[in-house]
Amino acid sequence: MKIFSGRANLQFAQGIADYIGIPLGKMTVQNFSDGELHIAFRENIRNEDIFLIQSTNPPSDNILELLLMIDAARRASARSIVAVIPYFGYARQDRKDRPRVPISSRLILDMISAAGATRIISMDLHSNQIQGFVNLPFDHLYSRIALLDRLKEFNFNYDNGVVLAPDIGSAKMSQSYSKKLGIGFALIDKRRPKPNHAAVANVVGDLEGKHVLIIDDMIDTAGTICNAAETAVDKGALDVTCIATHAVLSGPAIERLEKAPINRIIVSDTISITEEKKISKLEVITVASVFGESIKRVDSGQSLSSMFNF
16 A cells, blocks of 8 residues: 655645555656646556545646546556545535536546546545445545544533534534534525525524534635524524534635634644634644544455444
């Protein structure tokens, strides 16, 4: 087994390698003067099981890096090529909900499959059905194994708490947290008039005098999270803690989060977060051990589902 990484999140890849106890493989990833990518493995990978770690968040070079790494590994006669994609970009475009639009997540997976990947590992997909878009083994990991441990450390008030799903799409994840923590569940009925714009239409559940946990798979422009936090406070919540797996944090996200009535924001490190985005209320929890353990189990043929038995 050998592990290599693109440039999307080298620190995260190093954390995975450290957990497993092997060094990151040596490879060259650089740009020509015109912007084209140059990929080269700098060690022998013939008949090796190769794990390529690369999130596919913007810029699109991250996707192209992954595809070129897969193709290079296939042409170097690797025995198996596992694409480890901590954050799977373009997952929000998973169906044709309007005329004349692409199903982008299917296209990305078609390219990964055509490049030569033999397996895919990702975490907290925006839509679970994405696993069925490709005829390859697709392991879907959950961040809650690491994030729940952090919740227990700061003694969240479970006796008077409620998990609030900011929209229908995050309801299943929120219900899972609610069940594991043994607290109540509430749901916001959200309307999205256009991309990256959300409005609260209705709240199902009691938030009066509650410590509220808002759970979502990602924070992009932070409109959904901030609207949910403001709604919770308007409905009488005592305080608000937000948890999200993927910290995309684009556009006005940081400004919105700083102004929002949120006490603490807990995210994972599936996406590299620049220093200027690390505000005081933002806490980053590593999930490198979750990926490291899954890679070890894939390599040894053990069950992955047993990792998530609480």
